Amino acid sequence: MSFGVPLFLVTLLSVPVLLGVYVWQLRRRRRQVVRFSNVALLRAAGAGSVSWRRHVPMGLVLCALALLGLASARPTVRATVPTSSSTVILALDVSGSMCATDVAPNRLSAAQAAVRSFVEGQPDETKVGLVVFSGFAELAVAPTADRDALLTAIDAVTTGRGTTIGAAILRSIDAIAELDPNVAPADAVDEPTTDGPGLVDPTPAPTPSSTGGPAGRDGSGAADAAADKAPEIIVLLTDGANTRGVTPAQAAAQAAARGVRVYPIGFGTTNPTQMACTRDQYGGFQPRVHDFSGAGAGSMGGRNFLVVDEAALRGVARTTGGEYFAATNADGLTKVLADLPKHVTVSEQDIDLSAAVGLLAAALLLAGLAISLRRSSA
Numbered sequence: 001m002s003f004g005v006p007l008f009l010v011t012l013l014s015v016p017v018l019l020g021v022y023v024w025q026l027r028r029r030r031r032q033v034v035r036f037s038n039v040a041l042l043r044a045a046g047a048g049s050v051s052w053r054r055h056v057p058m059g060l061v062l063c064a065l066a067l068l069g070l071a072s073a074r075p076t077v078r079a080t081v082p083t084s085s086s087t088v089i090l091a092l093d094v095s096g097s098m099c100a101t102d103v104a105p106n107r108l109s110a111a112q113a114a115v116r117s118f119v120e121g122q123p124d125e126t127k128v129g130l131v132v133f134s135g136f137a138e139l140a141v142a143p144t145a146d147r148d149a150l151l152t153a154i155d156a157v158t159t160g161r162g163t164t165i166g167a168a169i170l171r172s173i174d175a176i177a178e179l180d181p182n183v184a185p186a187d188a189v190d191e192p193t194t195d196g197p198g199l200v201d202p203t204p205a206p207t208p209s210s211t212g213g214p215a216g217r218d219g220s221g222a223a224d225a226a227a228d229k230a231p232e233i234i235v236l237l238t239d240g241a242n243t244r245g246v247t248p249a250q251a252a253a254q255a256a257a258r259g260v261r262v263y264p265i266g267f268g269t270t271n272p273t274q275m276a277c278t279r280d281q282y283g284g285f286q287p288r289v290h291d292f293s294g295a296g297a298g299s300m301g302g303r304n305f306l307v308v309d310e311a312a313l314r315g316v317a318r319t320t321g322g323e324y325f326a327a328t329n330a331d332g333l334t335k336v337l338a339d340l341p342k343h344v345t346v347s348e349q350d351i352d353l354s355a356a357v358g359l360l361a362a363a364l365l366l367a368g369l370a371i372s373l374r375r376s377s378a
Contacts, residue, residue: 004074004352011069015062022058054375060368067361075353086231087127087143087179089172090115092154093238093267095134095163097306099277100239102269103329107239108281110330111267112154115237118337119150129175133168134160135244139175158283165238165312166246169255169262176232176260183230183258189246229321230259235340236316237333239268241309248312252319261322265336266308269328275306 003009092115098108119128129143130153141153170186177185234255242248255262310326317324325340327333 001075001077001353002350004076006073008072008074009069011072012066014069015066018065019062057368057372057375060364060371064361064364064368067357067364071354071357071361075357076350077353078350086125087129087176087233088122089129089131089143089175089232089234090118091131091133091137091168091172091234091236091238092157093134093163093165093168093240094132094157094159095238095240095243096159096161096275097163097240097268097272098159099275099281100268100272100306101274101276102272103267106275106277106281107268108157108159108277110333111237111239112157114330114333114337115154116151117334118340119147119154121338122147127179129172130154131168131172131175132157133164133171135162135164136160137164137167137171139171143175143179157281159277159281163238163240163243164245165236165242165248165316166251168236168238169234169248169251169316170246172234172236172262173251173255173258173260176230176234177258180230180232183232183260186251186254189250189254228259229261232260233322234260234262235265235337236262236313237265237267238313239266239308240306242312248309248316249319252316255316255320260320262316262320263322263325263340264313264316265325265327265333266310266313267327267333268306268308270307272306 092111094108098106098111100107103110122128124145127143127145128141128147128150129139130141130150131137132140140157141150144150166189170189173183173186177183252262308326310324314324316322325336327336
């Protein structure tokens with residue numbers, strides 16, 4: 001237990017002082033001799049009484065004063081409690097593959113509906129930011145508690161070419177850094193210039209350890225990422241693989257260095273055959289229908305870019321201390337997002353006990369007063 005204003009603990013000295021005065025008064029009364037002509041009457045007056053009971057009201061008052069002294073010093077305890085994350089950054093994939101119709105009516109529409117439900121279900125005090133990414137990543141809505149602004153932006157997203165998972169993570173880190181001074185902005189990375197889903201960081205991603213672990217939340221290496229987790233998290237929803245730019249492994253290493261956890265969600269089936277988006281989802285252009293049912297259709301570099309790169313996303317979750325989730329249909333995605341807070345709402349917080357201690361003191365005072373009134377009226 002710690003105290004916000006420890007100087008006020010000196011008020012506790014009043015308790016032994018009052019106790020001493022009370023004991024002195026009792027001894028003083030005992031010295032006074034009272035003569036009774038009828039000893040039997042004196043015994044009858046004291047019959048049925050218990051000597052310690054007359055001290056109960058004073059005992060309650062002294063306990064109440066001690067508790068009030070503690071309350072004035074603002075006692076706090078550090079405990080692990082379930083709380084909603086202070087900020088959630090939603091990184092939403094809006095690449096062309098989100099037009100795949102293996103999830104009705106298409107992946108993007110299903111994702112928009114699920115994300116809407118997730119945003120509406122967040123506590124009022126939780127800030128939510130929106131990062132959208134296709135060929136590049138951008139912050140569509142800075143972290144805010146304004147749900148209407150978020151919902152409007154979610155409904156207005158349009159598709160683009162390419163998938164930049166790594167860049168989306170870095171942009172999300174920057175959004176968190178603008179709110180949390182303990183989180184450093186993302187570092188510049190020499191991005192590969194060749195498009196393709198097979199981009200792999202040749203350097204193994206760092207894993208948290210007691211020695212030689214990734215840098216702390218300020219990027220200086222002063223703290224172990226496993227022991228210093230930021231309260232903000234990133235929820236990354238994608239249906240494919242990184243096709244250009246910073247690799248997911250590179251971005252995950254930076255997130256881990258700052259204590260930022262990433263919770264990737266892989267969305268879609270392994271058998272997408274057709275892509276079709278609405279005019280609005282295409283940004284006002286004429287809707288097109290693409291058939292990918294042929295052999296090798298939708299592949300790039302020997303890999304189908306319409307299918308989630310689970311290995312890369314699992315690596316991101318493992319490196320940052322998050323967790324990977326998979327959803328193959330709209331209901332599954334809605335459930336994953338609805339259950340997500342259960343996995344990310346445990347944190348250590350300082351709990352102020354002043355109010356609770358003050359209420360207990362008030363209850364003891366009232367109890368002492370009630371006993372005194374009852375005895376005086378008897």
